[in-house]
Amino acid sequence: METTERGIIDQADSAFDQEHSDLLSALESFQMNGCPDEQSGDVECFMHFYRVDRWIVTTDSQGFREVLPFNTESEARFNFNELEREYSDHLPMEDS
Numbered sequence: 001m002e003t004t005e006r007g008i009i010d011q012a013d014s015a016f017d018q019e020h021s022d023l024l025s026a027l028e029s030f031q032m033n034g035c036p037d038e039q040s041g042d043v044e045c046f047m048h049f050y051r052v053d054r055w056i057v058t059t060d061s062q063g064f065r066e067v068l069p070f071n072t073e074s075e076a077r078f079n080f081n082e083l084e085r086e087y088s089d090h091l092p093m094e095d096s
Contacts, residue, residue, distance in 0.1 A: 023055070023067055024057065024065060024067050027050075027052050027055055027057050027067065028057070030052045031050050031052070031057065035052070036050040036051060036052050037050075037051045037052055037053065038050065038051045038077075038080055039051070040080075040083070040084050040087060041083075041084075041087045044061070045061075045090070045091065046060075046061060046087055046090045046091075047059060047060045047061065047083075047087065049080070049083050049087075051076055051077070051080045053073055053076070054069065054070045054071070054072055054073045054075070054076045055067055055068065055069055055070070055076065056068040056070070056076055056079060056080055056083065058083070
């Protein structure tokens with residue numbers, strides 16, 4: 001079953017009994033309540049990002065957020081893995 005933007009907002013509303021006026025607000029509600037499908041990164045180092053169904057939300061080191069929509073959940077998973085690779089490439093090397 002395809003998840004729609006309105007569906008994710010409705011799920012957030014019913015799950016957390018809050019009003020969500022837009023997609024970013026609904027996705028943040030999922031993330032803040034411990035319900036993202038995946039999350040990674042550290043905003044202090046480079047960026048933080050998480051995935052809820054077919055959307056990825058990124059937050060850069062200056063606090064700017066962006067919602068990246070994908071056509072399918074598998075496409076979002078693939079892009080999430082790409083973001084993790086990009087993130088790990090920016091991490092400083094640890095001395096052993």
